[in-house]
Structures are given as C-alpha cells and as structure tokens.
Amino acid sequence: MPLAQTSTIVPVVIDDALCIADKGCTVCVDVCPLDVLRIVEGPDGSPVTAHMKYDECWYCMPCEADCPTGAVTVNLPFLLK
Amino acid sequence: MDEILDGTTQIDCDILIIGGGTAGPMAALKAKRKNPKANVILLDKANVKRSGAISMGMDGLNNSVIPGYATPEQYTKEITIANDGIVDQKAVYRYAEECYGIIQELDEFGIRFQKDQNGEYDVKKVHHIGTYVLPMPNGDTVKKALYRQLRKARINIINRYMATRLLTGEGRIAGAICVNTRTAEFLVVRAKAVVMSLGAAGRLGLPASGYLYGTYENASNSGEGYSMAYHAGAGLANLECFQINPLIKDYNGPACAYVAGPLGGYTSNAQGERFIECDYWSGQMMQEFYDELQGGKGPVYLKLNHLAEETVAEIERVLHIVERPTRGHFHRGRNTDYRKDMIEMHISEIGFCSGHSASGVFVDERARTTIDGLYAAGDMANVPHNYMLGAFTNGAFAGLDAVDFIKDVDFADFDMGDVDAERTRVLAPTKRDDGIPPNQIEYKTRRFVNDYLQPPKVTAKMELAQRRFEEVRHDMETEMYVRDSHELMRSLEASAIMDCADMAAAASLYRTESRWGLYHNRVEYERDDENWFCHTILTKGDDGKPAHAKKAVDDYIVEIDEDEKDAYNNQRVTSTVAAE
Numbered sequence: 019m020p021l022a023q024t025s026t027i028v029p030v031v032i033d034d035a036l037c038i039a040d041k042g043c044t045v046c047v048d049v050c051p052l053d054v055l056r057i058v059e060g061p062d063g064s065p066v067t068a069h070m071k072y073d074e075c076w077y078c079m080p081c082e083a084d085c086p087t088g089a090v091t092v093n094l095p096f097l098l099k
Numbered sequence: 100m101d102e103i104l105d106g107t108t109q110i111d112c113d114i115l116i117i118g119g120g121t122a123g124p125m126a127a128l129k130a131k132r133k134n135p136k137a138n139v140i141l142l143d144k145a146n147v148k149r150s151g152a153i154s155m156g157m158d159g160l161n162n163s164v165i166p167g168y169a170t171p172e173q174y175t176k177e178i179t180i181a182n183d184g185i186v187d188q189k190a191v192y193r194y195a196e197e198c199y200g201i202i203q204e205l206d207e208f209g210i211r212f213q214k215d216q217n218g219e220y221d222v223k224k225v226h227h228i229g230t231y232v233l234p235m236p237n238g239d240t241v242k243k244a245l246y247r248q249l250r251k252a253r254i255n256i257i258n259r260y261m262a263t264r265l266l267t268g269e270g271r272i273a274g275a276i277c278v279n280t281r282t283a284e285f286l287v288v289r290a291k292a293v294v295m296s297l298g299a300a301g302r303l304g305l306p307a308s309g310y311l312y313g314t315y316e317n318a319s320n321s322g323e324g325y326s327m328a329y330h331a332g333a334g335l336a337n338l339e340c341f342q343i344n345p346l347i348k349d350y351n352g353p354a355c356a357y358v359a360g361p362l363g364g365y366t367s368n369a370q371g372e373r374f375i376e377c378d379y380w381s382g383q384m385m386q387e388f389y390d391e392l393q394g395g396k397g398p399v400y401l402k403l404n405h406l407a408e409e410t411v412a413e414i415e416r417v418l419h420i421v422e423r424p425t426r427g428h429f430h431r432g433r434n435t436d437y438r439k440d441m442i443e444m445h446i447s448e449i450g451f452c453s454g455h456s457a458s459g460v461f462v463d464e465r466a467r468t469t470i471d472g473l474y475a476a477g478d479m480a481n482v483p484h485n486y487m488l489g490a491f492t493n494g495a496f497a498g499l500d501a502v503d504f505i506k507d508v509d510f511a512d513f514d515m516g517d518v519d520a521e522r523t524r525v526l527a528p529t530k531r532d533d534g535i536p537p538n539q540i541e542y543k544t545r546r547f548v549n550d551y552l553q554p555p556k557v558t559a560k561m562e563l564a565q566r567r568f569e570e571v572r573h574d575m576e577t578e579m580y581v582r583d584s585h586e587l588m589r590s591l592e593a594s595a596i597m598d599c600a601d602m603a604a605a606a607s608l609y610r611t612e613s614r615w616g617l618y619h620n621r622v623e624y625e626r627d628d629e630n631w632f633c634h635t636i637l638t639k640g641d642d643g644k645p646a647h648a649k650k651a652v653d654d655y656i657v658e659i660d661e662d663e664k665d666a667y668n669n670q671r672v673t674s675t676v677a678a679e
C-alpha cells in the first residue's frame with residue numbers, strides 16, 4: 019500500500035538570494051512553533067537554504083520576524099486565505 | 100535531522116515544568132526565585148523563545164483586576180456569573196487579589212501597559228458588568244521580555260522534547276516521559292514535583308477551512324496536557340463546557356472586539372445592527388451569535404466602518420503587528436478595508452480551554468491537581484476565564500507551592516514497566532512498513548468531532564461519535580505509520596486528540612442538562628440547577644474508559660444576588676439600534 023506523492027502549495031516562502039543558511043544560520047528553523055522548516059543540504063551535505071518541509075503552518079510569523087536578512091515571507095495557507 | 104534514533108536517557112530535577120508558553124515560564128521564575136538551589140527544568144515541544152499562545156505577543160490583558168477600577172469581589176462575581184455559577188470562587192478570588200502584583204512584575208520586565216495622562220493604568224470596559232481590559236502598547240515584546248528573565252534566572256530550558264506521559268508512584272507524581280521531536284529519542288525526567296502548562300486542546304474540532312493547523316489556538320497545543328493528566332489518573336473538570344469562539348471567518352483568529360470595542364467597534368448582524376450588549380466571550384454570548392445566524396440575520400460581522408480614520412488606523416496598527424499579525428495579510432488578500440467593509444465572522448470549531456471557558460484539569464487555588472505533587476496552570480487548568488494574566492498568575496501559584504512541596508519529599512519510585520510500555524506505544528507506528536499517516540487519522544477524528552459534537556448537542560449524534568471514534572482509534576492503534584521523527588510527533592498528537600475527542604463526547608453525554616449557553620447546549624435538556632449545579636469530574640475508569648462523578652461547587656465567598664445571576668443570559672439588545 020504505497021503512499022501517494024500529493025503536491026501541496028506551502029505558505030512559507032524563502033528568498034534563496036537573501037537566505038544565509040549556507041553561512042550556518044538556522045534561526046527560522048529554530049523558532050518555528052510547529053517545527054516545519056528545515057535546511058536544504060547540497061550533495062556534499064553542506065547547508066544551502068531554508069525551506070518549508072511540512073505543510074503544517076499556524077501562519078504565526080516568528081520565522082519572518084526573526085530572520086536576520088528578511089528572507090522569509092509567511093503567506094496564508096491557500097485553504098483559508 | 101528527523102531520522103528515527105533509538106535511545107533513552109534519564110535525568111533528575113526537583114521541579115519539572117512542562118510547557119514553556121505563558122504559565123510555564125512564570126512558574127519556573129517563581130520557583131527559582133523562592134528556592135535558588137532548586138533544580139528547575141522548563142521543557143517544551145517547541146522553542147521557549149517563541150512558543151505558545153503569546154509567541155508573537157498579545158494586545159492586552161483581558162482580565163486584570165486593578166485597584167481603582169475593580170475589586171477582587173467584583174471580578175469574582177463577574178466570572179461566577181459569566182461561567183453560569185459553576186465556579187470554585189477561592190481560586191478566582193486568589194487570582195483577582197494577586198494578579199495586580201504580577202502586572203507590576205511584568206511592568207518591571209519591560210512590558211508596557213497603557214496609561215492615561217496621569218500615569219494611571221488605562222483600563223477599558225468590555226465585560227458585561229465590570230472594567231478589566233488593560234491594553235499593552237508594546238505587547239509584541241511580551242515573549243521576548245519573559246525569555247530574557249528566564250535566561251537571567253538560569254532556568255534550565257529543554258526545547259523540542261514533547262512530553263507524552265506522566266509517571267506516578269507511591270501515590271504521587273514521579274516525573275514524565277518525553278520524546279525528542281527531531282530524533283525520536285526518549286528522555287525520562289524524574290521529578291519531585293511537576294507543573295503542567297501545556298496550553299489548550301486547540302486541535303480538537305476541525306476548522307471550517309479544512310486546514311488542520313488553521314486553529315484559533317497555537318496549533319502546537321494539541322491536547323497532550325489533557326491526555327497525560329487523564330492517563331495519570333487526575334480529575335478533569337467540566338470538559339463539556341467547550342471553548343467556542345467568535346472568530347474572523349476562514350482566518351479563524353480573534354476579531355478582537357476587545358481592542359475595537361473600547362474605541363467604538365462592535366459585533367453586528369448583516370444589517371449593521373448591534374444585537375448583543377457585550378462583546379466579552381461567554382457561552383451565553385455565543386448562543387446569541389448562533390441564534391442570530393439561525394434567525395436569518397447573519398452573517399455576523401465586526402463593524403468598524405463607522406469609525407473615524409484615526410481610530411481605524413490605530414485599531415489596524417495594533418491588530419496587524421501583535422498577536423496574530425498575518426491578519427493584515429489576510430485582509431489584504433481579501434481586499435477587506437476596515438474603513439469600508441465589515442469583517443465577516445463565524446463560530447469556531449470546539450476545543451478545551453479554561454483560558455476562555457472552563458474546561459480543564461481540576462485544580463484548587465494553589466494550582467494543585469488531584470495527584471500529589473502534580474500542578475496545572477494556564478489554559479489547561481480549570482480556573483475559568485483565565486486568559487493570559489491568569490496563566491501568569493496561576494503559573495506563579497504553581498511554582499511557589501511546588502517549592503514547598505519538594506522540601507519534604509524525595510523522588511517517588513515508579514515502575515520501569517511503565518516506561519517500556521510507553522516506548523512500545525510511541526514507537527509502534529515506526530515499526531510498520533506502511534499504513535495510515537497521522538494527518539489522515541487526525542483529520543478523520545476532528546471531522547467527526549465537528550459532525551457529532553459541535554453544539555447544539557444531540558444525544559444520538561454523540562453516541563454515534565463514540566462509535567466512530569472507537570473505529571478510528573482501532574485504525575490508529577493497528578495501522579498508523581510514520582516515516583520520520585517529525586511525523587512521529589504528529590502521530591503522538593493524533594493520539595492525544597483522540598483522547599480529547601473521547602473525553603469531549605463522554606463529558607457532554609454525562610451532564611444531562613443545558614448550561615453555559617452554546618458551550619453545552621443539549622437540545623433535549625433544559626438547565627437543571629437541582630441536579631446539575633455542580634462540577635463534573637472525569638477520570639480514567641478501571642475499564643480504561645472515562646468515568647464520571649459530580650462534585651459540589653464550593654460555598655461562594657462572594658454572594659450573587661438573585662437579580663444578578665442572569666446578567667449574562669440577558670445580553671440581547673432589546674430594541675436594535677441602527678448603526679450610527
């Protein structure tokens with residue numbers, strides 16, 4: 019009984035050009051109350067950028083408010099926006 | 100991150116505080132200050148820096164008792180009436196007496212409260228009778244200020260561990276079992292006293308949007324506090340007194356009539372008419388809201404479009420930076436401008452929460468539960484209409500009393516078999532090769548909660564709910580499947596939500612009367628003071644199912660006159676005044 023790969027549009031968007039996860043920043047991942055953000059790793063395991071891994075958002079904003087470079091935008095989940 | 104690792108560590112502390120949102124940090128600070136030698140651990144599923152209902156701040160204290168504006172007697176009376184008489188006044192009175200001291204401490208932490216030209220607190224009237232709402236102009240800083248104090252006091256903070264079960268032994272509390280949400284490793288914490296401050300059961304009903312996390316409450320509060328207290332054998336009070344809130348439709352956040360009300364905003368029907376005299380949240384008020392919709396006069400709105408530009412701008416400033424700041428995004432997306440449009444509201448899904456109603460773990464005026472050494476405070480403890488200041492103040496009571504409790508006790512022995520059994524339960528979904536993901540278990544449970552438990556409550560529907568819950572529970576216990584430790588956290592939440600759903604149905608069936616307006620509107624039964632002027636206490640029965648008992652309401656310390664008793668039942672505006 020395989021699990022499906024249903025796609026979903028996620029509310030938290032990261033501007034890769036501004037994100038400094040590659041310099042070791044994990045602020046947004048650290049503060050999220052629902053723990054839904056993660057750092058994408060390159061082929062060698064080094065950090066590249068943050069992203070929303072789990073579509074489980076309270077649209078509360080600590081990730082956006084605490085990001086040191088303004089790379090994070092919290093949109094409303096499509097189902098309720 | 101997120102892979103499933105095998106491991107169990109055991110640590111010891113004097114006082115374990117579970118939940119570092121609002122009540123928890125205050126409990127920790129008070130305990131540590133009273134006994135600096137005590138080893139106090141504050142443990143949270145999220146990161147204490149930004150966790151809980153106040154993660155982005157709050158726009159005001161909803162229930163403050165400030166000398167010159169209100170007395171503890173008045174407040175106790177107001178809450179007794181608002182909660183339809185079922186109140187042990189001692190706890191409410193003690194809160195009312197001591198919350199002013201807590202406000203002053205918060206002030207010292209750097210949290211500003213609104214003052215008038217004379218430097219006096221500028222308290223607003225929102226409740227039906229008295230004046231208790233104190234705005235916080237820099238309310239966005241509340242969590243940060245609190246966190247600074249925790250660091251200064253060197254409180255031992257453990258983030259990203261989710262408590263799943265309490266440990267008891269020798270007839271008292273012994274500690275808690277916790278699971279790392281990013282590695283699935285176990286942490287067994289032995290403690291002489293435990294304070295539970297895990298917040299509301301905010302993911303019980305399903306939001307109308309269908310989005311599991313689109314809740315009023317911080318969605319990390321999924322009811323583990325209630326479930327853990329239940330499994331440990333503690334008593335839970337009046338769970339049938341659901342939390343149901345008047346919210347912005349779809350956004351499902353507070354419309355904030357508390358902010359707008361003192362500035363002239365109000366709740367209106369589709370004609371722009373006021374239909375309730377008072378916007379303070381109560382079951383009776385929600386019943387009026389429901390009746391207005393049933394009477395074809397809906398939708399119900401928050402009305403601000405009659406206010407002056409400066410007033411609207413001020414309301415907007417507060418509502419769009421504090422508490423639920425994405426509210427601004429929401430209105431922009433819908434092209435809703437407070438100046439022109441009324442804001443559509445709806446009746447929320449159900450939850451358990453004493454912060455706003457009265458469904459919680461039973462506690463006395465010292466925040467003691469029915470288990471020795473176990474305390475509860477904040478939204479999950481049954482002091483009615485607690486709100487944020489109640490969480491702080493009762494959290495303080497818990498921390499202070501816990502310090503006294505640990506003086507005379509050592510760690511209670513517990514059965515290691517309990518830890519093994521919990522490991523087996525927790526890890527079961529990791530041992531399967533495929534099955535049902537936690538989000539589908541959760542969705543189905545919560546949809547049935549909506550279908551069958553959302554008031555008005557009907558006996559036959561609630562009995563059907565129990566059958567459906569049993570089926571989903573069976574599926575959960577035999578087929579739930581997770582792929583990583585994050586999903587494992589969600590599976591544990593699904594199981595707590597299931598426990599809460601069972602308790603919500605059982606408690607609602609037990610009280611065969613109507614009370615608390617919409618919160619416990621049982622269509623087949625009238626209000627019945629003769630048989631039901633009492634608390635209901637739910638515990639885990641010997642058969643592993645909810646058991647019930649009545650508990651007398653303590654003698655009032657502040658008498659309520661006959662003609663005052665129904666103040667909250669009479670809040671419909673009699674001759675509707677057209678909007679100016």
Ligand SMILES: Cc1cc2nc3c(=O)[nH]c(=O)nc-3n(C[C@H](O)[C@H](O)[C@H](O)COP(=O)(O)OP(=O)(O)OC[C@H]3O[C@@H](n4cnc5c(N)ncnc54)[C@H](O)[C@@H]3O)c2cc1C
Pocket residue numbers: 117118119120121122123142143144145150151152153157158159160161162260261262263296297298299315316317319320321323324352353422423454455476477478479485486487488490
């Ligand atoms: C949107 C909103 C607006 C509000 N507005 C106001 C207002 O304007 N004025 C007012 O007075 N009150 C307001 N309230 C009410 C007030 O915020 C709450 O009553 C109060 O903050 C509750 O405090 P608490 O400590 O019980 O819960 P919280 O502060 O929510 O803390 C609960 C903590 O428990 C943690 N937790 C949950 N489960 C676990 C677990 N299994 N293991 C470990 N940790 C766990 C959570 O991560 C969280 O940190 C509002 C509430 C909400 C949700």
